[in-house]
Amino acid sequence: MPVYDFRCSDCRNRFEIFLTYAQYDQHRPLCPACASANVQRVIRKVRVTRGDEGRLSSLADDANLDALDSDPRALGRMMREMKNEVGADDLPAEFDEVVNRLEKGQSPAEIERDLPDLGEE
Numbered sequence: 001m002p003v004y005d006f007r008c009s010d011c012r013n014r015f016e017i018f019l020t021y022a023q024y025d026q027h028r029p030l031c032p033a034c035a036s037a038n039v040q041r042v043i044r045k046v047r048v049t050r051g052d053e054g055r056l057s058s059l060a061d062d063a064n065l066d067a068l069d070s071d072p073r074a075l076g077r078m079m080r081e082m083k084n085e086v087g088a089d090d091l092p093a094e095f096d097e098v099v100n101r102l103e104k105g106q107s108p109a110e111i112e113r114d115l116p117d118l119g120e121e
C-alpha cells in the first residue's frame, strides 16, 4: 500500500498516511495536528535503490502514474515536474535521458531495453 506524504498549509505539520490508489481518489485527508483539510500532497524523493524492478516503475509508484503508462509523453512531463520539485542532486544521472526518451514517445519498456544499465548501481 503506498504511503502518501502531506503537509498542512495551516500549521505546517507534515504527516504520512497509507492509502490504496482507490482510497486516494476519494479520501480527503485531515491534518492530525489541527484537523485542517487544507493539506498539500508532497511528492517524495525518487527512490533509486530498488534494483532489478527498475527505476521507472519506482518513479511511477511514487507519483501514482499508473494511468499514464500508456502515455509516455505525459509521463515524461510529470517526471520533469517531479525533478523540478525534488531538485536534481539526488536523481540518477540517466534521469534526463529517460525523460527525453519519454517525451519523444518511447514507452518505459523500450527505454529499459535500450538502457540496460537502468536499475544497476
Ligand SMILES: [Zn+2]
Pocket: 008, 009, 010, 011, 012, 013, 031, 032, 033, 034, 035, 036
Ligand atoms: Zn495542521
